[in-house]
Amino acid sequence: MNYKNSHTLILNNIARFIDLTELEKKKYLSLLTEIKVKKKAFLMKAGDVTKYEYFITKGCLKVYTIGEDGAPHISMFAIEDYWTGDMVSFMTKEPTHYFIKATEDSELLGVSRANYDLLFHEIPKFERFYRMLYQRSLVSYIKRSNHGLSLTAEERYIEFKMKYPKVINRITQKDLAGYIGITPEFMSKIITKVNRR
Amino acid sequence: MNYKNSHTLILNNIARFIDLTELEKKKYLSLLTEIKVKKKAFLMKAGDVTKYEYFITKGCLKVYTIGEDGAPHISMFAIEDYWTGDMVSFMTKEPTHYFIKATEDSELLGVSRANYDLLFHEIPKFERFYRMLYQRSLVSYIKRSNHGLSLTAEERYIEFKMKYPKVINRITQKDLAGYIGITPEFMSKIITKVNRR
């Protein structure tokens, strides 16, 4: 079968964990919603109840909360082939605490809550897919949160640079500071220092 | 049916997400291994390849890594009705980076890797159970890591006290410092300060 780029991307993503028949692929694709977000536009704002889980097929988005002091804390940058959204709001139907903003013109595929539930019913293999997806995310969160605490900001920066070379030159230094957990001023100092070497 | 305490505890834990028939309960219990650990003994040491995922039926354990500087970083305290272990090592069969040490005489039920795989085959409902368990853990990790960064050590202490009142008086101040991510000395100052109010 011939699929369009975005569909090939998401099917390959799923094929990491489960094999689907042609019929199942078709069925699955029929449950997806195509979404476009212009640069600087919001995919989600704190207070919204999230309608979708998103898979990014093009572009770059930042996922963040606003702390009590008003400072943004960025929890992830998401580019092509990443899943994003707010699982808590999606699951509980409570309003989200997150903002998701496109930092480039972006295209996504969304799975609505109704279709998510339907999916497990129609193609039970997806229980396995999500079990494994969540398992993996959990592992990387655990690693990140353990790691994060014991490293200095400079070490966290160097690590980020190594780990996400594709991401680092698509985001601002200010947003990177929001991710690393420091002020933009200190981020600037660190970068100057590290690059001087 | 009449089950022993530890079995009732784990069955109730599972019943949060899926319903099992009597036959399935029996089958499931037959896949578990009973484990006892004395206070100060290790359930797991960095370098080991983890053989089990654990459910605690009695006692208290601390899960931690040793940072490059030699300082322990505690990632969780686990008491009765908690699941613990190292998912990464369990899944990948790579050596773990974790230490798990009993801080009280403890009793656990273990699911071996072979039985974990068997479980999905014999009782496919367990895909759902683990999907939901991981989903939940993910949510609390995300919350914790977002939250953690934006709060001061004092705020993190107050929060821990509110959230885990059962745990706080079963652990030492030093271990609590290792969890909050500060030195024992500074932990002491904070506690003195907060309790003076």
Add this chain to the structure above:
DNA sequence: TAAAAGTCTTAAACTAGTTCATTTTTTTTC
């Protein structure tokens, strides 16, 4: 039950990271 080992407290000197204010550089927009 005494001694050893570990935990907690206090305090002074220190450091990683913040805050605020100003200037320069880059990006956006009309």
Add this chain to the structure above:
DNA sequence: GAAAAAAAATGAACTAGTTTAAGACTTTTA
């Protein structure tokens, strides 16, 4: 392509948390 807006750099004064060291209190073990 000029003006406006946003991002980045730099520096000085400040603060949360660390380090080191020493004494008091508790728990463990022989």
